[in-house]
Amino acid sequence: MLVKSIQAPLVQLRDITVEFEQKIALQNINLDIYPNTITTIVGPNGGGKSTLLKVLLKLQRPTSGRVVYNKGVRIGYVPQKIHVDPSLPITVKKFLSLQKNAKKADILHALAQLSITHLTDNRLQKLSGGEMQRVLLARAMLNKPNLLVLDEPMQGVDITGQAELYQLIHHTQQQLNCAILMVSHDLHLVMADTNQVLCINRHICCAGTPEAISNDPTFRYIFGDQFSKNVAFYTHHHNHKHDLHGDVCCTPHSYTQQCTHQSKNRS
Numbered sequence: 001m002l003v004k005s006i007q008a009p010l011v012q013l014r015d016i017t018v019e020f021e022q023k024i025a026l027q028n029i030n031l032d033i034y035p036n037t038i039t040t041i042v043g044p045n046g047g048g049k050s051t052l053l054k055v056l057l058k059l060q061r062p063t064s065g066r067v068v069y070n071k072g073v074r075i076g077y078v079p080q081k082i083h084v085d086p087s088l089p090i091t092v093k094k095f096l097s098l099q100k101n102a103k104k105a106d107i108l109h110a111l112a113q114l115s116i117t118h119l120t121d122n123r124l125q126k127l128s129g130g131e132m133q134r135v136l137l138a139r140a141m142l143n144k145p146n147l148l149v150l151d152e153p154m155q156g157v158d159i160t161g162q163a164e165l166y167q168l169i170h171h172t173q174q175q176l177n178c179a180i181l182m183v184s185h186d187l188h189l190v191m192a193d194t195n196q197v198l199c200i201n202r203h204i205c206c207a208g209t210p211e212a213i214s215n216d217p218t219f220r221y222i223f224g225d226q227f228s229k230n231v232a233f234y235t236h237h238h239n240h241k242h243d244l245h246g247d248v249c250c251t252p253h254s255y256t257q258q259c260t261h262q263s264k265n266r267s
């Protein structure tokens with residue numbers, strides 16, 4: 001895959017194909033998630049992004065292909081949204097305590113980390129979009145994950161709250177020393193810290209660093225050049241090495257060279 005490390009991948013997806021009633025949702029997807037890296041999945045509506053996350057989380061069985069977890073992988077998941085029964089009053093504290101093996105001290109710590117201690121006794125049904133996302137992030141933190149999976153975390157969060165929420169996600173990643181895999185349409189917010197972007201529309205259309213992918217014709221065809229401008233603004237020095245095949249290989253803590261990698265796997 002595009003980002004390689006001397007560390008073993010936390011999760012490997014191998015030749016994943018998913019069909020729903022003989023309609024292909026995903027075809028031959030390969031992906032490695034390495035420790036402490038950030039991978040962002042983008043793509044058009046209905047392109048299979050959520051299905052890919054569900055396959056990785058083992059919530060959706062692939063029609064063919066394999067999902068391999070490394071020993072010791074702990075996954076925290078922030079879903080796109082959750083359904084809260086309005087007739088069932090439940091406080092934030094109670095909701096978090098329902099998480100398996102949740103300790104009171106960890107709940108208080110997570111609430112403080114995400115600056116939502118003041119919401120402890122609030123009803124879940126009354127939270128704003130941004131507050132709810134923080135509560136879901138707090139819940140995902142409770143089992144001290146080494147991989148955090150987020151499905152469109154900015155959805156339902158107003159524009160001013162989005163940058164703040166993303167800062168929190170990034171801060172959480174550094175605190176937990178974990179990898180992040182997220183679906184996001186808000187590439188302008190996440191790209192500065194993203195190691196690899198995967199653009200999927202049933203298959204992998206293109207993949208690479210934000211800089212590389214923003215120049216990919218397939219990516220430009222799907223998204224126009226809106227992201228290219230942002231990438232130019234946010235361009236930062238990746239410190240990767242390339243192997244003999246031109247793939248990026250890196251050790252997350254000892255990056256050494258700037259990357260101008262051309263993405264592969266075009267459609």
Ligand SMILES: Nc1ncnc2c1ncn2[C@@H]1O[C@H](COP(=O)(O)OP(=O)(O)OP(=O)(O)O)[C@@H](O)[C@H]1O
Nearest residue numbers: 020021024025043044045046047048049050051052
């Ligand atoms: N359980 C299911 N049964 C049948 N079809 C499904 C099922 N889940 C997803 N699909 C279909 O698979 C395709 C991919 O859906 P998916 O939700 O993964 O796309 P997405 O990229 O996450 O979309 P969006 O950006 O709109 O959230 C869609 O055509 C969807 O209708």
